[in-house]
Amino acid sequence: MSRQLWLASQDTKLQDGFFVHTDFLQFILSGLTTGSIYALIALGFCVVSNTMGIVNFIQVDFVTLGGMFMFTSLFTLGLPALPALVLAVAAVALVAMVLERIGLRPARSANHLVLIFLTVGLSIILRGLIKLVWGTNRMALPPLSSDVPVQILGASVLPQALWIFGLTMLAIAVLTWFFHRTSLGLCMRAVAVNPTAAAVVGIASGRIRLTSYAIAGALGGLAGVLVTPITTLNYDVGVLLGLKGFAAAILGGFGSFPGAILGGLGLGLVESVSAGYLSSAYKDVVAFVLLLLVLCVRPKGLLGR
Amino acid sequence: MTSIQRLLYFLTLHRTGLAVCMVSLGALLFPVLDDNPYTLGLSHLVAINTLVVLGLNLFIGYAGQISLGHATFFGLGAYGSAIISTTWAVSPWLSLILVALCVALLALVIGIPVLRLSGHYLAMATLGLNFVVYTILIQWDEVTGGPSGFAGIPALSCADFVFDTPVRQHYLLWAFALGAMLLMLNLVRSGVGRGLAAVAGDEIAASSLGVNTQAAKVKIFVLSAVLASLAGSLFAHSFGYISPDTFGIFASTDFVIMVVVGGMGSIWGAAFGAAFLTLLPEWMDIFDTYKDLVHGGILVLVLMFLPQGLVTGLMDMLKIRWALRRHNASA
Amino acid sequence: MLQLNNISKNFAGLPALCQVSFQVPQGQLTALIGPNGAGKSTLINCITGVAPCSSGRISFDQTDITALPAHAITRLGIQRTFQNLRLFPRLSVLDNVLTGLTCEGGSSLFMAMLRLPYLRHRERRLKLRALEALDRYGLTAKAHWPAGVLAYGDKKRVELARATVGNPRLLVLDEPVAGLNAEETCVVAEHLRQLRRNGQTIVLVEHDMDLVMNAADQVVVLDSGQCIASGTPESVQRNPMVLEAYLGRMEATA
Numbered sequence: 023m024s025r026q027l028w029l030a031s032q033d034t035k036l037q038d039g040f041f042v043h044t045d046f047l048q049f050i051l052s053g054l055t056t057g058s059i060y061a062l063i064a065l066g067f068c069v070v071s072n073t074m075g076i077v078n079f080i081q082v083d084f085v086t087l088g089g090m091f092m093f094t095s096l097f098t099l100g101l102p103a104l105p106a107l108v109l110a111v112a113a114v115a116l117v118a119m120v121l122e123r124i125g126l127r128p129a130r131s132a133n134h135l136v137l138i139f140l141t142v143g144l145s146i147i148l149r150g151l152i153k154l155v156w157g158t159n160r161m162a163l164p165p166l167s168s169d170v171p172v173q174i175l176g177a178s179v180l181p182q183a184l185w186i187f188g189l190t191m192l193a194i195a196v197l198t199w200f201f202h203r204t205s206l207g208l209c210m211r212a213v214a215v216n217p218t219a220a221a222v223v224g225i226a227s228g229r230i231r232l233t234s235y236a237i238a239g240a241l242g243g244l245a246g247v248l249v250t251p252i253t254t255l256n257y258d259v260g261v262l263l264g265l266k267g268f269a270a271a272i273l274g275g276f277g278s279f280p281g282a283i284l285g286g287l288g289l290g291l292v293e294s295v296s297a298g299y300l301s302s303a304y305k306d307v308v309a310f311v312l313l314l315l316v317l318c319v320r321p322k323g324l325l326g327r
Numbered sequence: 328m329t330s331i332q333r334l335l336y337f338l339t340l341h342r343t344g345l346a347v348c349m350v351s352l353g354a355l356l357f358p359v360l361d362d363n364p365y366t367l368g369l370s371h372l373v374a375i376n377t378l379v380v381l382g383l384n385l386f387i388g389y390a391g392q393i394s395l396g397h398a399t400f401f402g403l404g405a406y407g408s409a410i411i412s413t414t415w416a417v418s419p420w421l422s423l424i425l426v427a428l429c430v431a432l433l434a435l436v437i438g439i440p441v442l443r444l445s446g447h448y449l450a451m452a453t454l455g456l457n458f459v460v461y462t463i464l465i466q467w468d469e470v471t472g473g474p475s476g477f478a479g480i481p482a483l484s485c486a487d488f489v490f491d492t493p494v495r496q497h498y499l500l501w502a503f504a505l506g507a508m509l510l511m512l513n514l515v516r517s518g519v520g521r522g523l524a525a526v527a528g529d530e531i532a533a534s535s536l537g538v539n540t541q542a543a544k545v546k547i548f549v550l551s552a553v554l555a556s557l558a559g560s561l562f563a564h565s566f567g568y569i570s571p572d573t574f575g576i577f578a579s580t581d582f583v584i585m586v587v588v589g590g591m592g593s594i595w596g597a598a599f600g601a602a603f604l605t606l607l608p609e610w611m612d613i614f615d616t617y618k619d620l621v622h623g624g625i626l627v628l629v630l631m632f633l634p635q636g637l638v639t640g641l642m643d644m645l646k647i648r649w650a651l652r653r654h655n656a657s658a
Numbered sequence: 659m660l661q662l663n664n665i666s667k668n669f670a671g672l673p674a675l676c677q678v679s680f681q682v683p684q685g686q687l688t689a690l691i692g693p694n695g696a697g698k699s700t701l702i703n704c705i706t707g708v709a710p711c712s713s714g715r716i717s718f719d720q721t722d723i724t725a726l727p728a729h730a731i732t733r734l735g736i737q738r739t740f741q742n743l744r745l746f747p748r749l750s751v752l753d754n755v756l757t758g759l760t761c762e763g764g765s766s767l768f769m770a771m772l773r774l775p776y777l778r779h780r781e782r783r784l785k786l787r788a789l790e791a792l793d794r795y796g797l798t799a800k801a802h803w804p805a806g807v808l809a810y811g812d813k814k815r816v817e818l819a820r821a822t823v824g825n826p827r828l829l830v831l832d833e834p835v836a837g838l839n840a841e842e843t844c845v846v847a848e849h850l851r852q853l854r855r856n857g858q859t860i861v862l863v864e865h866d867m868d869l870v871m872n873a874a875d876q877v878v879v880l881d882s883g884q885c886i887a888s889g890t891p892e893s894v895q896r897n898p899m900v901l902e903a904y905l906g907r908m909e910a911t912a
């Protein structure tokens with residue numbers, strides 16, 4: 023099936039799925055789907071923020087890069103869906119590590135202001151590279167498995183949504199295992215609690231930073247791989263998604279992992295319900311209005327310490 | 328004192344005023360030497376960007392905070408002034424002032440709660456705000472003209488003298504840019520400016536010296552927002568046409584790059600950064616393809632080797648070298 | 659002049675200060691001593707509003723300053739130095755000292771931007787005062803150096819100059835001679851005596867006992883967050899509680 027045709031069929035399917043009595047359930051399900059994506063991105067922001075104390079603006083482009091690598095491994099390398107997914111996520115993690123090593127480590131200042139600006143600069147460079155390699159045209163990715171909707175409680179769900187739920191759960195489980203059961207994970211938690219003390223007991227900060235970038239890259243890449251079949255793929259698709267992921271992280275309490283997950287899901291729900299009942303033109307604004315409100319009223323977020 | 332010493336003393340005492348005079352003279356003579364509308368258009372852009380970057384530079388360099396949304400205030404200034412003066416037929420000057428007041432209020436409402444937080448939440452808040460405003464500019468097309476932009480904005484005028492030719496606009500814009508520059512130079516050389524520099528250096532020490540750090544940060548944020556709004560209004564009235572793309576989040580990062588090139592907290596650097604990045608595409612033919620790489624590369628390289636920014640970093644190095652040389656000479 | 663009543667401070671439940679009370683009389687040098695971790699710096703942070711105390715009352719000339727933010731307390735006339743220097747490395751030495759005159763420099767952004775003649779004159783006056791202060795501390799030659807490149811001893815003196823330039827009503831010094839060699843310590847001690855002769859009220863936190871016993875009018879001893887003794891240097895030196903705090907642990911191990 024050509025990509026245009028496939029996209030068109032998506033549209034009709036979505037319209038067919040709208041039955042009044044299942045509207046609300048439909049909104050909830052689609053909210054949870056995008057919410058999972060936000061949660062993945064938010065987790066990526068939190069990992070880096072906890073180990074380095076900065077907002078990592080490159081996270082935004084990890085998402086785009088995930089989709090791009092997926093596109094390449096599917097169509098250029100001709101891999102089947104699952105190996106392509108693994109390859110794409112690993113490749114983004116690798117890029118993230120390289121960026122940390124050559125882009126952030128040599129900085130002569132430990133000032134957070136400077137480091138944050140550096141991530142902004144690296145993000146611009148990465149976006150430029152993506153533009154050069156993959157061009158600026160919109161592309162479409164096929165979903166991981168069939169695109170025939172499944173009926174759940176009268177609402178139709180795309181199999182891709184189920185993939186998103188499943189893989190997000192898996193990612194969260196792996197992260198939990200990593201941070202609680204491996205020594206590297208424990209070291210990273212130690213750094214998050216008290217960087218100076220961690221340095222004093224001999225935890226090498228370089229390795230921790232590298233790992234945190236790898237994790238952030240993998241999470242962002244996974245989010246990109248999963249979400250681009252639903253949206254389309256474009257060199258700046260990650261910008262909006264990434265910023266919303268950040269809004270989710272603040273919503274839940276910046277730096278807190280459960281907060282990031284809760285914030286992501288919550289943001290997805292609010293967004294989809296408000297798009298359904300209020301106006302879809304301003305759908306993208308909801309996240310940021312919510313962000314501004316949270317910052318003004320309860321800056322520590324829902325689960326913030 | 329010999330006459331040469333007296334001259335040198337005079338020059339060092341009035342160095343700031345003299346430098347401003349020199350630059351003003353340059354701006355005054357520029358249209359005489361080159362009245363090509365294209366070149367003048369570029370110089371307009373430099374002047375407008377200088378206004379925005381002056382404020383942002385002060386905020387980043389003196390409050391130690393990040394704003395990734397100054398294109399919002401720039402855009403609000405442009406669209407606000409355009410809508411008030413065109414749709415409601417209010418005098419352009421009045422609409423310019425009205426919008427600046429509204430923007431100041433908006434900055435206050437955002438700045439007071441967010442700047443209370445430690446850390447760089449303001450970066451995100453301003454980025455979010457930028458996105459909200461950008462979306463509204465595009466979606467609310469019956470008022471803003473939507474993606475195709477807003478045209479037919481009246482030019483500014485003084486009585487019967489209308490600023491409608493490029494040369495007249497050149498003088499208007501540079502008068503504003505240089506005026507703002509003079510005000511900022513006065514500010515940073517005053518006690519208030521030293522207090523602000525203290526805030527950027529060390530907040531605890533600053534508050535122990537009697538600086539209300541919270542209030543200082545909010546004040547500077549509002550001031551920089553007003554400057555951006557002013558620049559936006561001038562942009563709208565002198566170009567006559569605006570479209571949302573000038574005010575997106577990438578425009579905001581461009582302003583930040585100008586600040587970094589100019590150096591944090593340097594007033595002269597602000598003008599240099601604005602001019603450098605505005606004129607950069609003119610010097611490079613292949614610029615469009617590699618715009619992101621060049622912009623990002625500049626940002627990363629400057630910050631990596633001179634964390635204080637290009638101009639400020641170089642000045643700091645010179646100052647230290649100068650001090651050491653004098654010390655060695657006297658020892 | 660300064661009165662502390664039952665000051666307590668907890669860090670996440672751990673008491674750092676417990677019911678500390680004493681007075682600082684006008685025109686005298688009050689020294690605050692005690693073993694490491696006794697809570698001296700914490701107490702200073704409470705007085706100057708850098709880290710407000712959990713309970714108790716601090717009054718300065720009958721004004722309650724317990725809950726005031728640091729900048730408001732400074733505006734009432736309390737200046738301090740920091741144990742680990744807090745200079746502004748990028749500003750010149752002169753500008754660093756000028757920041758000590760922030761309270762007198764006005765705070766209106768508008769006025770500063772206009773730089774009217776009266777402001778110019780005020781600036782010139784402030785600059786003269788800062789230069790005088792630099793002269794007192796022997797730093798005139800380095801007035802235009804960036805403060806970051808100074809040697810440690812010079813930095814300490816710049817901080818002293820910055821704290822004293824505004825003629826504060828109360829001067830709080832947190833370990834002004836820590837890390838200095840004997841010669842430099844003598845110089846600072848002489849400065850302290852000079853300030854004291856001019857009637858400056860001082861609170862001094864210090865480990866150097868020679869300096870404290872020579873210069874202080876009144877000594878307050880803190881141990882484990884509690885005030886265990888206060889009085890003249892001689893009486894404190896003979897106080898068994900104080901001897902125990904400083905020496906007692908040796909006996910216990912012996």
